[in-house]
Amino acid sequence: MKADIQTIVILTGAGISAESGLATFRGPDGMWEGHRVEDVCTPEALARNPVLVHRFYDERRATLATVSPNPAHDALAALDAAWPGELLIVTQNVDDLHERAGAKRLIHMHGELQSALCAACGKAVPWTQALPPGTVCAACGQPRLRPDIVFFGEMPYQMDVIDEALRRAGLFVSIGTSGAVYPAAGFVQTARHAGARTLELNLDPSAGSDYFDETRLGPASLLVPHLVRDLLE
Structure with a gap:
């Protein structure tokens, strides 16, 4: 998977923190x-x-x-530390679990x-x-x-930075999201239109599953470490 990918954008939602008890x-x-x-x-x-x-x-x-970060947070932090190309983790979550795991290339689009x-x-x-x-x-x-x-009706943070990253992405990954809340629900379409491979990791198919090239179902704490190992090997 890694050979033809330079830029990765990862969107995380409530599902990734649910396994930590939130x-x-x-x-x-x-x-x-x-x-x-x-x-x-x-x-x-x-x-x-x-x-x-x-x-x-x-x-x-x-x-x-x-609560504490779970293996999915830890795996993304490890990817952040080791990935030699561009990487942006965009989270819809307002908790600090990504930071506590060690992620640096991170945007909280809905605040903190x-x-x-x-x-x-x-x-x-x-x-x-x-x-x-x-x-x-x-x-x-x-x-x-x-x-x-960021309340409903207010503009999410750093949308210009997110949009630019999506248009450069070789891989877009959505983890633990419902696919029902915009503008995040539209990220997969932007990335796909720009030519990125699109992958969804979720307990159940999201509302936007049809837009993804591949959907893998299961707990984020199992699926995300596997993906990260695949990307870094």
Whole structure:
């Protein structure tokens, strides 16, 4: 597989972190850990009930201390360290498990739990503690810090960088994603149109499985290390 590949783009979703004990973003009942997504992940929800939204992400942030990277995260970090060509890991996840495993070439397109964003000046800062509504931004002095999470209706981060990488990719791999949330669900089409080989690793076929050249089904903790060994041998 490696011979004709110079650039790899890997998209990871909730499925890769589920094996570490983190709940998937939208479960089969349409809920995220007991809450409707519309009540905790939209700008309207933040304006309507900031206490609930801030508390929800405080709880998710605290949960990070109870989980660890799994073999899929570790394998991608090993690929990051060893791959001689271009590599970009794009994650839809807001946890820090890729970083803790050692990944460096990484974009959090939907934001990060361990970051706070000022709604007044746009400054983002590392944040590991509780973030109550009205917390003051050190950069501008406004009480407008909010979770640095890309809500529905907001633009994901670094889309220009991601799009450029997809158009250069020789291999695009999607791991543990539903294939139902855009714009990430459209990455496979962009990569395929540019001539990349496309591969899906998932427990079940995603909503966009038909766009992939190959789908491998099973746990990410088994499939990803196997893929990485194949790429590096």
